[in-house]
Amino acid sequence: MTENAECRQCQDWIDDAFSGELAAELRPKLQAHLDSCPECRAVWQDTQTLQRGMALLAESDGPSLKSQTAILRAAEARAEKGQAKRAGLWSWLFRPATVAFATLALVAGLSILGRQELQKKKAAEQQVTSPVLAPQGTTTIEAAPMGGMTAPATLPQTSGNREGTAKAKKSEVDTKTAPKPQQAEQAPVKTDEERRKIPVDQAIEAAPSTLGVLKDSDTARPAPAPMKALAKPVPPPPPASDPLAPASVQAPSIPEAEKGAGGSPQKEAPNLQQQEKKQENFQPPGGDALGAVNSVSGGKSLERAATEDKAKEPTDRFQSLLNSAKLKIRQQKYPAALEDLLAAQRIRDNKEIQDLILLCRSHLRGDG
Amino acid sequence: MNRPNPASPRDDELIAAYLKGQTEAFGVLFQRYKNGIFFVVRNYFHNRERAEEVFQEVFLKLLERLDHFDGSGSFRGWFFTLCRNHCIDRLRQQARRHETPDSQWRHEDDDSQATPIARAANEAMPADERAYDRELAAHLEEAIQKLPDEQRETFLLKERGGLTFEEIAQMMGVSINTVKSRMRYALESLRRGLRHKPFVKEALR
Structure with a gap:
């Protein structure tokens, strides 16, 4: 084979390698030619640059998150519809109504x-x-x-x-x-x-x-x-305290109204904690006379403040988990993001959480 | 194109599982094909919004017609044919309505067009590397855009779609040799296009 014919052959192999169709037994031959021919080596390097460029394009130009979730939602809906169809009469028979x-x-x-x-x-x-x-x-x-x-x-x-x-x-x-x-x-x-x-x-x-x-x-x-089956929209009230919520999440649990009132969150948070402590002192678990007095007098507002504060905790915890999960999704840390999302879902379930969980799962289960 | 891992379930297995009600199976299939399909759609619709719209339509059409896939051929070939036909239909409709043609693809603002994930990954890179990558991607886009239609489509179906030459030949109604030669010409043009760019020389130093 002349040098030119060899080079032509080599460039075919390079193209095949780019398309992922180069036979394994040809790789050593390609390598040998590249070692000896600077022209073909330049072609090889160009091909690698091209490959890198294609990978960059794929990364930077994927479909939007919105499109992806819309499609996955549609797939879910279709699966549910299909199941209902298959169930046929049985599903009709067991409908709540x-x-x-x-x-x-x-x-x-x-x-x-x-x-x-x-x-x-x-x-x-x-x-x-x-x-x-x-x-x-x-x-x-x-x-x-x-x-x-x-x-x-x-x-x-x-x-x-x-x-x-x-x-x-x-x-x-x-x-x-x-x-x-x-x-x-x-x-x-x-x-x-x-x-x-x-x-x-x-x-x-x-x-x-x-x-x-x-x-x-x-x-x-x-x-x-x-009625229960139909009256689904009433969500259960958020739990008063989330076992998953660490104590350190106390600080951001300032009621929105107080934040809006101009008080700085850093200053308000300890006050509320103090209020809570006071409340604990005033009202022992059994509910004695002091507790009763408390509930009638000024203790009432403290109690209310503490209850409201406790009710806000899951909301803040939820938001922080959601934010953390979004950040992890951006960093492509899907398992960690999924954990946060599942923890957030335990506090509150909504469409956004479901979409993000779906996205993480599909990333984790998919090849990509 | 993400080529399926040999250990992961085959397309037809995923379809069967999905049709039995396992939604997650579709998620795997979606991850496998989303980028390839999106790239092919982008080849036809350079306007990103329009491309997103058609991309969704393609997958919705797939959901509608999944029952019709008989498993006799490759799912990939079948799906990309469906995608291609849908894109062509939409383009014809667009032409009938005398709509303005799609703008040049992805040149307005790279950052605004990238996905949040890609943006976040981009932010984590050193500035010079990022600049190089941006430049490389931009030049490559330009070079792809300059390819003749048949070569561009063949290149994208092969490189992004992961289709075999045979599948592309069937889809486009030409011989395998024609497909192979289109691919070779496309590769040669792209390499040539990149070779004369200063940033590439710098990177190869």
């Missing part, structure tokens, strides 16, 4: 059935107790479907002829518990006192027979379940 409706229907059904059973029982009991109250000359046959088992068809006047108050009371209770208005209508004539009572009793009994369904279903209705 469907579950709530089914539960409601079941409870209402059971309540009606139960009521019917109860009515039957009461009707039977009514048959047993009514003869005692039946006026003279009247029959209880109509009101006694279980004829053979009831008392004699005609009963003597029972006014003032009761067998003691206990029995009378029992009848009263019986009539009260009799559920059906029709049974009350069919109930035999009672004593004067009972006559006066009957309408009221009947009214009481009659009312639940209709209202009872509602009442039962009202009490048994599992309304909170669907």
